[in-house]
Amino acid sequence: MRIDPLKAVAATLIKTVLRPTVTGLENVPKEGGFVVASNHLSFFDSVIIQALMPRKVSFFAKAEYFTTPGIKGRFMKAFFTGVGSIPVQRGEQAASVAALDQLVEILDKGDGVGIYPEGTRSRDGLLYRGRTGVGWLALTTGVPVVPVGLIGTDKLQPAGSNRIRLHRFTMHIGEPLHFDHPGAKHPLPMRRKVTDEIVDAIAELSGQERAAGYNQSPSVE
Known part of the structure; x- marks a missing residue:
């Protein structure tokens, strides 16, 4: 398995400078498609997960990360391309049907994708109710979901x-x-149940207090 050099550099920097505690790497499937479902607290979460996971995990990333000019822009583009990030225009919904279909294509190739069930990062530290895109992915593709x-x-x-x-x-x-694995044609209550089970698993790992409703980005508050 080829490891992107920028991913390796990022992993080394994170481990050396930030000295994180990482547990459960053995739980990442050795082969085949898989979904990483994580809580979301920081802009850096995707970079951290992509750098420290033993396999490539594709997250959506702002299109600006691929188009910024200059040396910084070239480095950003090389890194996000190398770790498998998917450019998305500002304002587009990462949980839209088209976006989910794009994730399915990656999973069908036997690779990993990452998704935040909360939709956007928590600004108060609470773990919010999951949106059902992650449940749709799990039921449609049948791949395992790795909670983080x-x-x-x-x-x-x-x-x-x-x-x-x-x-x-x-x-x-x-x-x-x-x-x-009923496929794409499954009842919404089933999708809701699976999503709730995934978020419950994330809560056990993160220890966060739960919020009753959905998280909203500041732009729509």
């Missing part, structure tokens, strides 16, 4: 701040969850 609980990544760049701080964090990787 991140702790302390919000300290790297607190909500509302542009300052980056060096802070240790923890990443717990849970055992894969397996669900029935």
Whole structure:
């Protein structure tokens, strides 16, 4: 298995500078498609997961990360391309039908994808109710879902701040969850049930207090 050199560099920097605690790497499937479902506390969460996972995990990423000019822009494009990020235009819904279909294509090739059931990052530290895109992916493809609980990544760049701080964090990787595989034509209650089970597993790993409703991005509050 070829490891992208920028991914390896990022992993080394994260391990050396931030000294994270990472558990459960053995729970990542050795082969075949899989979904990583994680809580979301920081801008850096996707970078952390992509750098530290033993296999490539494709997340959606802002299109600007691929089009920024200059040396910084070239580095960003090379990194996000190397780890398998998928450019998405600002304002597009990552949980839209077209976007989910794109993730299915990656899973069908036997690769990994990442998704945040909450939809957007939590700015108050609570774990919000999951949107059902992750349940749809699990039931449609039949691939295992690997829950991830991140702790302390919000300290790297607190909500509302542009300052980056060096802070240790923890990443717990849970055992894969397996669900029935009825395909894309399945009842919404089944999708809701699977999504709730996935978020319950994330909660056990992250230890977060639960919020009753859905999270909303600041732009729609």
